[in-house]
Amino acid sequence: MQFNSTSFMIFFPVVVAAYFVIPRKCRAVWLLVSSYYFYMSWNAKYAVLIGTSTLITYGCAILLEKYSDRSGIKKLISVLCICSNLGILAVFKYASFAIRTVDGLLEALGQAPTGFGIDLLLPVGISFYTFQAIGYFIDVYRGDIAAEKNLIKYALFVSFFPQLVAGPIERSKSLLTQIRDVSKINVWDAGRIASGAILMVWGFFLKMVIADRAAILVNNVFADYRMYGSTELILAGFGFEAQVYCDFLSYSLIAMGAARIMGFVLMENFNAPILARDTKEFWRRWHISLTTWFRDYVYIPLGGSRKGMGRKRINLMIVFLLSGLWHGASWGYIIWGGINGLYLILNDMTQKIRSDTAEKLKINTGCFSWTFLKVIVTNILFVFAIIFYRAVSVVDGANYIKRIFANPDPWALFDGTVYELGLSRTEMSILIVSLVVLLLVELIRYNKDMMIDKWLLTQNVWFEWLVIIALIAAIFVFGEYGFGFDAQQFVYFQF
Amino acid sequence: MKRTVIRITIFILLLAAVLLYCNSILFPKYGDGIYDLKKFYELEDNTVDVLFLGNSRCFENFSTGTLWDEYGIAAFDLGGSNQPPWNTYHYLKEALKTQHPKLIVMEASNTKQYEDYSAQQYIVKNNFGLKWSRNKVDSLLASIRKEARFTYIPEWLRYHYRYTDVEKADFVKDQGNPLYRDWKGFACNFMTYPTEGKDLSGITEVGYLSEKSEWYYNHIIELAQQEGIPIEIVIAPYSDCYEDEMKAFNRTRQIAEEKGVPFMNCVLMTEEMGLDYSVDMADPVHLNYRGSSKFSSFIGRHISENYDIPDRRGEAGYESWQRHADYIRRMISDQKLRECTDVGEYLDIISSESFDGYEVFLSIENAEGDYGQVAKNVLDGFDAGSVETAGVWHIRNGKVVWGAAGDDRDHYQDLPFSSIHLKKADEDDEEGNRIIADNRDCKVRDGFINIVIYDNVTASVEDSVAIIPGEAGQVILERKEEQTVQSAVTGGE
Numbered sequence: 011m012q013f014n015s016t017s018f019m020i021f022f023p024v025v026v027a028a029y030f031v032i033p034r035k036c037r038a039v040w041l042l043v044s045s046y047y048f049y050m051s052w053n054a055k056y057a058v059l060i061g062t063s064t065l066i067t068y069g070c071a072i073l074l075e076k077y078s079d080r081s082g083i084k085k086l087i088s089v090l091c092i093c094s095n096l097g098i099l100a101v102f103k104y105a106s107f108a109i110r111t112v113d114g115l116l117e118a119l120g121q122a123p124t125g126f127g128i129d130l131l132l133p134v135g136i137s138f139y140t141f142q143a144i145g146y147f148i149d150v151y152r153g154d155i156a157a158e159k160n161l162i163k164y165a166l167f168v169s170f171f172p173q174l175v176a177g178p179i180e181r182s183k184s185l186l187t188q189i190r191d192v193s194k195i196n197v198w199d200a201g202r203i204a205s206g207a208i209l210m211v212w213g214f215f216l217k218m219v220i221a222d223r224a225a226i227l228v229n230n231v232f233a234d235y236r237m238y239g240s241t242e243l244i245l246a247g248f249g250f251e252a253q254v255y256c257d258f259l260s261y262s263l264i265a266m267g268a269a270r271i272m273g274f275v276l277m278e279n280f281n282a283p284i285l286a287r288d289t290k291e292f293w294r295r296w297h298i299s300l301t302t303w304f305r306d307y308v309y310i311p312l313g314g315s316r317k318g319m320g321r322k323r324i325n326l327m328i329v330f331l332l333s334g335l336w337h338g339a340s341w342g343y344i345i346w347g348g349i350n351g352l353y354l355i356l357n358d359m360t361q362k363i364r365s366d367t368a369e370k371l372k373i374n375t376g377c378f379s380w381t382f383l384k385v386i387v388t389n390i391l392f393v394f395a396i397i398f399y400r401a402v403s404v405v406d407g408a409n410y411i412k413r414i415f416a417n418p419d420p421w422a423l424f425d426g427t428v429y430e431l432g433l434s435r436t437e438m439s440i441l442i443v444s445l446v447v448l449l450l451v452e453l454i455r456y457n458k459d460m461m462i463d464k465w466l467l468t469q470n471v472w473f474e475w476l477v478i479i480a481l482i483a484a485i486f487v488f489g490e491y492g493f494g495f496d497a498q499q500f501v502y503f504q505f
Numbered sequence: 506m507k508r509t510v511i512r513i514t515i516f517i518l519l520l521a522a523v524l525l526y527c528n529s530i531l532f533p534k535y536g537d538g539i540y541d542l543k544k545f546y547e548l549e550d551n552t553v554d555v556l557f558l559g560n561s562r563c564f565e566n567f568s569t570g571t572l573w574d575e576y577g578i579a580a581f582d583l584g585g586s587n588q589p590p591w592n593t594y595h596y597l598k599e600a601l602k603t604q605h606p607k608l609i610v611m612e613a614s615n616t617k618q619y620e621d622y623s624a625q626q627y628i629v630k631n632n633f634g635l636k637w638s639r640n641k642v643d644s645l646l647a648s649i650r651k652e653a654r655f656t657y658i659p660e661w662l663r664y665h666y667r668y669t670d671v672e673k674a675d676f677v678k679d680q681g682n683p684l685y686r687d688w689k690g691f692a693c694n695f696m697t698y699p700t701e702g703k704d705l706s707g708i709t710e711v712g713y714l715s716e717k718s719e720w721y722y723n724h725i726i727e728l729a730q731q732e733g734i735p736i737e738i739v740i741a742p743y744s745d746c747y748e749d750e751m752k753a754f755n756r757t758r759q760i761a762e763e764k765g766v767p768f769m770n771c772v773l774m775t776e777e778m779g780l781d782y783s784v785d786m787a788d789p790v791h792l793n794y795r796g797s798s799k800f801s802s803f804i805g806r807h808i809s810e811n812y813d814i815p816d817r818r819g820e821a822g823y824e825s826w827q828r829h830a831d832y833i834r835r836m837i838s839d840q841k842l843r844e845c846t847d848v849g850e851y852l853d854i855i856s857s858e859s860f861d862g863y864e865v866f867l868s869i870e871n872a873e874g875d876y877g878q879v880a881k882n883v884l885d886g887f888d889a890g891s892v893e894t895a896g897v898w899h900i901r902n903g904k905v906v907w908g909a910a911g912d913d914r915d916h917y918q919d920l921p922f923s924s925i926h927l928k929k930a931d932e933d934d935e936e937g938n939r940i941i942a943d944n945r946d947c948k949v950r951d952g953f954i955n956i957v958i959y960d961n962v963t964a965s966v967e968d969s970v971a972i973i974p975g976e977a978g979q980v981i982l983e984r985k986e987e988q989t990v991q992s993a994v995t996g997g998e
Contacts, residue, residue, distance in 0.1 A: 016655070200509045436669045475516055483523050487531065492662040493625075 011051040013264045014217055014491065021048065022268060025171075029272055034193035038162050041192070041272075045171035049135075052175075056133040059098060064168045066094050067143040071150040071157035084151070091147050099140045103132055107339030135175030137336055139168050141303055146182040148307055155182050163189050172268040176261045178279040178299035188274050195273035201467070202270060208463040208478060209267030212451070215481045217260035218489035220444045223437060224253040226490075230432040232400055235410050239419030242431060243410060247393040250400050252445060255284060258297070267463075282456040287384040289353040289391060300336070304329045323358070327351040337399070342407055346399040353391055440488050530675045531667045537561060538585030538630030540680075541690040545583055545600065546636065549822060553604045554814050555580040557690075558597055558725075559612030560588040565791040566612065566741040568801035569689040570833025573826050576805040577816030582690030585631040589618045590721035592631035595644035597725055599635055601732060608812050609729050609736040610804070613761075614743075616722045617753040619715045622650050625663075633660055647721075681922050683964050684832060687825040693794050693833055694787035695840045700744040702782045705751045706773050711759055712752030722757065726764050735812060742771040742800060744782045745789035769807075771800065778803035794837050832962065839960055839967040848972055848980050855958065856886035858903045863967075864920060864959040865900040866927055868938040871952050879972060879980050880954055897927040897938050921964040942966050949985055 011017045025044045032040055050057050070091035077083040113123040146167065149155045158164040167186045173179075188195075231238055231246035238246075262279035269276045283295035293301055309329045315322040327348070334347020368375050394411070401407035422428060429435050454465050466474045534540055541564065555578050557567045563584035572578040581604075583596055593615065600606075623631070628648045635641040649657050657663060679685035714722065729736035738761045740754050754770055761768040771778070778799050785796030792800055808814055817823040845851045855865050867887070872880035872895070887900050899907040899916055907916045909929035916927040926941040940947045940957045948955045950971035958968040968984070975981035 434669060471512075475519065478516075479520050479523050482520060483527055486524060486661075487527050487665055487668050489665075492665055493656045 011048055013261065014214065017051065026271055030197045037192045037195075038160075038166055038189065041171075042162055042166045042169065045166065045169040045174060048171040049169060049174055052134050059102070059133050059136065060139055060169055061165075063095055063098060063140060063143050064165045067091060067147050067168070068158070068161055068164045071147055072159065074147070074150055075157040078153075088147070088151055092144055095140050095144050095147075099136060102136060104335075104339045111341075138177050138179055139174060141179050141300075141336075143168050145179065145303055145307060146186065149182045155186065158182075158186060158190070160190075163192075170269070170274075172265040172274075173276055176258070176265070177297075178262055178265065178277050179303050180276060180299070184277060185274070192273075197273055199273070202273065205463040205467060206267040206270030206272075208466055209263045209270065209461070211267075211478060211481050211485070212462050213260040213263030213267060214485050214489070215260075215444075216256040216263070216448065218485050218491060220441065220448060221253045221256035221260060222490035223433065223441050223444075223488075224249045224256070226432040226437075228253050228400070232402075232410075235401075235406070235413065238413070239417040239422060240414045241419050241422035242427065243414045243417075245428060245431070247397055247414075248389075250396055251284075251389065251393050252441075252448075254396065254399075255280075256448065278461070282452045284389060285385055285452055285456045286388050287381060288357055288388055289350070290357050292388055292392065293350070293354065300333065304333060308332060323355045326354050326358075330354070341404045342398045342401060345404055345407070346395050349395040349398065353395070444484075444488075528661065530671060531664055533629060533633060533664050533667065534674065534680055535586075535630050536685075536692060537564065538588070538627075539634035540685065541583060541585075541688070542596075542599075542634030544685065544688045544690065545581060546603070548581070548604070550603045551605050552822060553579060553581045553600075553606050554817070555608045555610060555808060556597075556600055556604065556606040557582045557584070557610045557612065558593050558600075559584045560593075560615045561586050561692075562614050562741045562743065562790060563588075563612035564690050565692050565694050565787070566797050566800055567610070567691065567804065568693070568794075568797040568833065569691040569826075570693075570830040571798045571801035572805045572808075573818070573830040574834070575802055576809050576814075577818035578805055578808065578814055579817045579823055579826050580689065582692075584612070584690070585627070585634075587623060587627040588615055588631050589623055589627075589648075590615055590718045590725065591647040592644060594721045594725050594728070595635070595640055595647070596631075597728055598640045599638075601728075602640075605732070606734060607814055608808060609734055610808075611725060611736060611738050612741050613722065613738045613757050614740050614750075614754070616714050616718050616757045617750055618718050621715065621717045623648065628657065629660075629663060632657075633663075681964070683921075683962065684836070687829040687832065689826065689829050691797075691833065693797065693836055694791055695794055695836075696787040697784060697793055698744075698786040698788045699783045700786055700789065702744050702775060703746065705746060705748065708748055708751040709755065710752050711755045712749060714753055714756050719756075719760070722760060723764075726761070726766055730764070736766055738766055738768045739804070740770045740772055742775050742778070742780055742792065742796075743790045744786050746772045767811075771803075774803075794840060798837075835960070835962045839963060842958065843968050843984070846982055848982055851970070851982060852883060852886050855956065856900075856903050861902060862961045863901070864918065864925070864961065866925060866940045866947075866957040866959070867898040867900060868896075868927075868940055868948060868955040870895045870930075870937050870954075872954070875978060876953075876974060876980075883954055883972070895929065895938060897929045897940070899925075899927060920959055921961060923959065923964065923966070925959065940969075949983055 011021060021044075025040075029037060029040055029044075046057055049060060070087050074084055074087050074091075077087065109124060109126045116123055146155070146158075150157045158167070164186070167180075167182065167189050170180070170185065170189070228246050228249045231242055232250070235243060235246075259280045262276075266276045266278070277299055279297060279299050281295040281298065283292050286292035286295050309325055312325045312328060313321055314325060330347040330351030331344055332347070333350075334344040337343045337347070365375075374380060397410050398404060398407035401410055419427075429438060433441060451462050454460055454462070458465065460468075466477060469477075532539075555572070557563050557569075557580060561584065564582040567580065567582050569580045569582060572580045583600055585592060585596075588596075593611065597609070622628075628645075632641065632645050632648055635644060645657060646654070674680035674682070679688075726736055726738075738757065740757070751770075751772070754772070758768045758770065775782070780792075780796055780799055785792055785799065787793035787796070817826065842851075842854060845854065854860060855863070865887075867883070869880045869883070884898075887898065887903060887905055897909045897914075897916070898905050899918060907927070909916070909927070914929040914931065916925075918925040918927075923943050926939070928939040928941070930937045930939070937951045938948070938955075940955060942957065942959065947957045947966055947969045948971070949969050950973055954972040956968075956970050956972070957966060959965070960967045971983045972980050973983050
């Protein structure tokens with residue numbers, strides 16, 4: 011059941027309506043049942059995996075607390091808990107990739123392949139809820155939060171449907187605490203409901219009007235990139251940036267909005283990353299729930315920046331390679347992670363040189379043009395990396411980039427070629443106008459530190475309504491849905 | 506709390522208004538299955554005396570204009586392209602909600618439909634125009650395969666993507682087409698498809714109809730009979746009728762006779778109605794404006810001789826039928842003008858004072874020598890004065906309204922649904938004179954006499970000709986190929 015499906019349009023209002031009227035003490039049970047129904051709508055068998063992960067972390071956390079004064083048992087429980095959770099993830103997500111890699115190596119060495127074959131269906135959202143569960147367990151281990159004794163509430167924390175399959179990856183200190191107090195939530199708060207609804211509307215706009223429209227062009231070009239010159243390839247590269255950003259942002263916004271309508275506050279996952287001035291800032295603003303998870307549970311335990319510059323850079327690279335692997339079981343994702351790790355290391359290494367050079371050349375770094383240049387360069391670097399993320403294989407990614415430099419065709423901008431990539435002039439105009447709207451909202455987010463809901467609710471009511479009605483009408487009219495249209499899955503579902 | 510409820514209510518109302526407006530723009534407006542229902546719903550209750558049902562061979566063959574002009578019959582063609590019998594059944598049920606006609610005529614060639622489900626465009630055309638009711642739901646369920654139902658309901662899923670095709674017609678009343686103002690469903694076809702008929706009179710074998718078609722055909726007849734309305738089954742004439750189809754029509758006849766319903770297979774009656782397939786067909790299965798006039802004249806006579814149908818001409822409440830018939834006649838006049846190939850005859854028609862309701866735009870270039878004499882004769886016809894070598898004129902009712910003189914080279918004329926710009930070229934203008942209608946240059950040939958005819962009734966440029974030198978010192982009329990036929994109705998099979 012995707013957010014942009016008819017099923018969800020029925021499911022969500024029913025869940026919310028019941029949630030608002032049932033007795034307070036039944037809320038957690040109702041949300042748990044709804045969340046499992048939501049998750050099982052993809053494949054009922056998936057429930058076994060999420061249930062297993064839930065029971066393991068639930069039991070281990072209680073045992074951890076019970077034996078808090080016995081470090082040996084604590085470590086044993088921790089290893090058992092984390093390994094079993096990562097083990098499930100490894101089997102379902104990485105086993106096939108590992109075997110393929112080993113077979114490839116054996117073949118390169120002239121040896122016979124292993125002969126193993128695993129063809130398991132990747133359960134949606136497994137990386138998200140596994141990390142959320144592990145994060146909870148580590149929090150209990152560190153004594154940051156008490157182990158949850160109520161299985162229903164804990165199970166709801168792991169499976170809370172708005173953020174279950176594509177995040178944000180919530181922290182126990184935030185979401186579990188709210189779930190513990192679910193019976194105290196005042197559901198009839200018009201301002202909060204309006205705020206949640208605005209986030210959902212904006213999310214649907216990003217998904218259905220921008221992401222799925224950009225996907226048409228991106229899919230066409232990436233599927234047949236050898237037929238295109240640099241103009242189309244660059245366009246598709248930036249198109250994929252728009253697609254993946256709007257797709258993922260939209261999911262996070264719809265999740266936040268849906269949760270907010272029910273009285274829960276989820277963490278913000280994106281904070282105008284496309285306006286970041288450098289890659290370091292970019293990664294502070296992109297997929298915040300994952301980057302902070304890696305920071306808190308991997309980077310800092312590895313020593314962070316406390317053990318010298320060399321170790322810091324190695325730690326950074328480890329985190330980004332793991333992040334790439336988390337995104338998907340393929341070398342393309344790992345290379346994507348590696349490139350981004352390299353960006354951060356280079357950013358760190360060259361910071362002084364860059365500022366000294368700018369000073370020597372008397373470049374005014376306090377003006378718009380310098381900021382603009384930095385934003386553009388940051389986005390170009392991001393696009394360069396995500397080509398590996400999107401391409402079918404590493405070789406395809408490399409060839410794609412090679413063609414950008416080897417096959418210049420600037421005339422494609424003028425001879426109508428860009429309108430033959432799957433989007434007509436009208437469709438392209440809609441995409442461009444929508445991207446301008448996105449840019450305006452991002453500027454508000456970046457400069458005023460306000461999300462669209464908060465900003466709109468501070469405006470005069472006529473303007474607020476005008477914007478909301480225009481967004482809803484745009485979704486209805488220009489949204490990519492309906493007969494003959496195969497709604498694109500949210501990109502991050504596969505992670 | 507009260508304030509919040511009021512705010513939410515106002516917001517929802519505003520949102521609904523915007524979405525409904527978007528829907529009205531994007532809703533498909535095909536003339537061959539949706540728009541006829543819209544116009545049918547606009548009729549005063551119980552004003553239709555004869556209701557014609559069926560597929561395109563209903564609405565392209567039964568000329569409601571001819572039936573009115575010759576017999577004063579207030580008829581309506583209610584059909585859709587490739588309409589199968591199940592949709593005809595539900596159209597009839599829908600019609601009977603507001604009308605109680607004195608006669609129902611079903612053009613029953615659709616009974617030979619063997620597929621139980623139509624292609625998606627015909628499902629749209631034959632269902633989406635119905636107002637939401639139990640009848641519409643039943644019609645949709647009968648039309649759509651079970652597994653595909655939720656791809657048509659809500660209907661919006663099928664047409665919201667029309668934003669790429671939106672045009673002026675989607676925003677203005679009756680699509681900006683005066684035909685639709687008083688339309689009675691008849692789509693006059695101006696194509697000509699010369700062909701020959703076949704002698705199928707010897708086919709007496711009875712074929713079969715599909716179970717679904719037969720079931721609905723039976724129920725159409727029974728529904729009319731239950732309502733106490735006479736029903737007659739007609740197969741309209743067409744040239745490309747095959748033996749198997751004739752056998753199927755024999756089964757259609759058999760069922761009609763079993764139920765005591767009159768049946769006419771007009772494929773076998775072309776001589777009686779004076780049809781000539783070499784000039785009367787628009788395509789292999791539809792009559793053109795000549796053929797439909799002859800056929801409707803025949804049907805009208807048959808109806809007036811066999812049924813008690815009042816002559817409504819001059820009767821209050823039926824003015825729209827008169828306007829509709831006037832309009833059909835006007836379209837036919839325009840077509841005859843487009844078919845005129847004799848320069849003298851053409852000039853006589855358009856320079857006549859009786860050429861009423863038209864705007865004539867004339868451009869003359871390079872009028873020298875013999876050709877200059879031709880140009881002079883043209884201008885004399887309009888009493889436009891002397892001619893040098895070039896000029897542009899706007900003529901109405903045979904009189905010059907405006908002519909380029911000196912520096913006054915441009916003339917703008919706002920007309921119903923169009924804007925015209927006449928421009929006399931100066932020495933540096935290589936493109937020559939221009940007659941521009943709605944940003945399109947209507948001249949046929951540069952460097953000669955060009956005439957553009959705009960009809961204020963149909964609100965469109967109906968003809969553009971160039972008078973060019975022919976053989977042996979003669980002059981001939983030249984037209985752009987696509988201008989010889991004007992389509993009357995959007996859509997079509």
